[in-house]
Amino acid sequence: MALVTPPHVDTAWATAAEIASAVAGGQVSAAAVVDNALARMTRVNPRLNAFTAFTEERARARARAIDASRNKAEMPLAGVPFAVKNLFDIEGLATLAGSKINRANAPAKHDSPLIERLEAAGAVLVGALNMGEYAYDFTGENIHDGPSRNPHDLARMTGGSSGGSGGAVAGGLVPLALGSDTNGSIRVPSSLCGIFGLKPTYGRLSRARSFPFVASLDHLGPFARSVRDLAICYDAMQGPDPTDPACAQRPAEPVSAQLERGIRGLRIAVAGGYFRKGAFAEALVAVDRVAIALNARDEIDIPEVHRARSAAYVITATEGAALHIDRLRNRARDFDPAVRDRLIAGAMVPAALVNKAQIFRRWYRDRALELFERWDALIAPATPCTAPAIGEQTISLDGVRMPLRPNLGIYTQPISFIGLPVVAVPVSLKPLPIGVQIITAPWREDIALRIGRALEQMGAVEAPRPRL
Amino acid sequence: MIDKPLEEFVEAAAAALGLPLEPEWKAAVAANLDVTLKHANTVAGFRLPDDAEPAPVFKA
Numbered sequence: 001m002a003l004v005t006p007p008h009v010d011t012a013w014a015t016a017a018e019i020a021s022a023v024a025g026g027q028v029s030a031a032a033v034v035d036n037a038l039a040r041m042t043r044v045n046p047r048l049n050a051f052t053a054f055t056e057e058r059a060r061a062r063a064r065a066i067d068a069s070r071n072k073a074e075m076p077l078a079g080v081p082f083a084v085k086n087l088f089d090i091e092g093l094a095t096l097a098g099s100k101i102n103r104a105n106a107p108a109k110h111d112s113p114l115i116e117r118l119e120a121a122g123a124v125l126v127g128a129l130n131m132g133e134y135a136y137d138f139t140g141e142n143i144h145d146g147p148s149r150n151p152h153d154l155a156r157m158t159g160g161s162s163g164g165s166g167g168a169v170a171g172g173l174v175p176l177a178l179g180s181d182t183n184g185s186i187r188v189p190s191s192l193c194g195i196f197g198l199k200p201t202y203g204r205l206s207r208a209r210s211f212p213f214v215a216s217l218d219h220l221g222p223f224a225r226s227v228r229d230l231a232i233c234y235d236a237m238q239g240p241d242p243t244d245p246a247c248a249q250r251p252a253e254p255v256s257a258q259l260e261r262g263i264r265g266l267r268i269a270v271a272g273g274y275f276r277k278g279a280f281a282e283a284l285v286a287v288d289r290v291a292i293a294l295n296a297r298d299e300i301d302i303p304e305v306h307r308a309r310s311a312a313y314v315i316t317a318t319e320g321a322a323l324h325i326d327r328l329r330n331r332a333r334d335f336d337p338a339v340r341d342r343l344i345a346g347a348m349v350p351a352a353l354v355n356k357a358q359i360f361r362r363w364y365r366d367r368a369l370e371l372f373e374r375w376d377a378l379i380a381p382a383t384p385c386t387a388p389a390i391g392e393q394t395i396s397l398d399g400v401r402m403p404l405r406p407n408l409g410i411y412t413q414p415i416s417f418i419g420l421p422v423v424a425v426p427v428s429l430k431p432l433p434i435g436v437q438i439i440t441a442p443w444r445e446d447i448a449l450r451i452g453r454a455l456e457q458m459g460a461v462e463a464p465r466p467r468l
Numbered sequence: 469m470i471d472k473p474l475e476e477f478v479e480a481a482a483a484a485l486g487l488p489l490e491p492e493w494k495a496a497v498a499a500n501l502d503v504t505l506k507h508a509n510t511v512a513g514f515r516l517p518d519d520a521e522p523a524p525v526f527k528a
Binding site: 216304306307309310311313314317325328329332337340341342344345346347348349350353354355356357358359360361362363365406 | 487
């Protein structure tokens with residue numbers, strides 16, 4: 001392995017933008033960046049358990065191709081290593097989706113379109129990442145592969161279900177990762193690991209060739225340690241895809257060039273009521289810090305938000321059960337028992353109640369859209385608490401002790417329920433970071449990212465560097 | 469503590485739907501169903517007009 005340490009680029013902690021600039025400008029080779037990333041992954045991953053597979057061979061070949069390319073100066077992600085939650089198809093690997101059962105599946109014939117688009121922009125796939133089984137999880141624990149570990153405290157959870165994505169980015173193994181978010185699985189690990197995450201509008205990014213969970217709620221999106229990196233990655237993945245029926249027929253709307261436009265004139269409010277109830281002090285401190293930085297003085301209530309969370313819960317349980325019902329019938333013992341019991345229960349919910357949840361969904365969407373006539377963005381906590389200890393089973397919210405696994409997502413679930421775009425931004429509290437959601441109207445990722453960038457420039461949010 | 473009728477429902481539903489249900493799974497499945505039904509009833513308790521349309525394929 002050619003371990004060339006580039007003179008000006010610390011590739012473990014450099015941003016994707018810095019790496020791409022150095023590779024495009026010839027200060028460092030993509031091959032050296034990728035070699036360094038693979039070496040660090042080999043050294044650090046045994047502690048973080050973020051990866052379930054390294055793709056060294058293809059990564060090195062891809063890096064060599066970038067170095068040989070005459071177009072590398074035009075590649076916005078030239079030589080940038082990235083990794084994906086193991087529910088994305090990677091050519092030649094079985095798509096695990098965190099399960100034991102899928103290990104027997106045939107290897108994927110093609111990469112997912114989001115991998116293809118990132119690689120077309122010069123990025124280099126270096127591996128697949130750990131996740132909660134079939135994405136039905138907020139902890140980042142996995143009974144088959146072991147838990148993803150939080151780089152800020154290895155005894156604590158990363159959050160899930162995109163736990164490996166959170167750990168790999170926060171731990172400096174890769175500057176970019178992809179994950180999925182059905183009810184909060186990008187925003188929860190972003191919060192607990194202290195990094196930035198983008199859950200775009202439902203239908204913005206193609207989900208083709210990724211293993212689904214709840215088709216009517218599933219989103220894919222990126223993690224990074226800076227807002228600019230999120231934006232570059234997001235821009236590279238945009239655009240319609242007829243192979244995902246939910247993917248909108250909208251042209252790409254690039255945001256990178258708009259990041260520095262600032263927040264002047266934007267109307268920003270804090271989501272109160274439900275979002276302050278049950279939150280631990282640190283979650284409220286983080287929201288207040290962001291609100292003060294943005295001069296967001298008004299507090300609003302999202303109508304019936306608790307019912308939105310309930311409706312998302314019901315649709316998740318039942319659509320998830322529908323997806324897995326044959327596996328439940330034939331392979332029930334091969335599931336994580338916690339996932340199996342939830343899915344079996346989901347199969348027993350009367351359809352009449354599920355339809356009520358879908359009817360409510362449209363009503364609630366309309367109320368939320370009314371709110372965005374008055375406000376450009378809403379601020380809310382991403383999680384009720386900082387990272388719990390691995391193995392913790394319960395959490396006390398508003399004085400009531402309840403199961404941890406489904407309840408880490410109480411603040412994310414009612415937002416993804418209607419597909420609103422969210423940037424999760426990290427507030428670097430001690431000893432552990434925690435995230436805040438910047439929520440905007442459908443298709444206004446640009447505003448959420450601009451606000452995130454402004455907060456970053458003010459020093460109100462940052463991805464803290466762990467001691468590893 | 470889960471009501472006996474719900475545990476009985478779980479048992480009957482598993483048989484009717486052809487779902488496996490080991491005796492040691494029953495309590496956890498019933499507990500999960502109990503939570504899910506409470507959420508479902510939270511939603512169903514919100515009155516909407518008969519012509520309110522569902523959003524099975526959501527468009528933002």
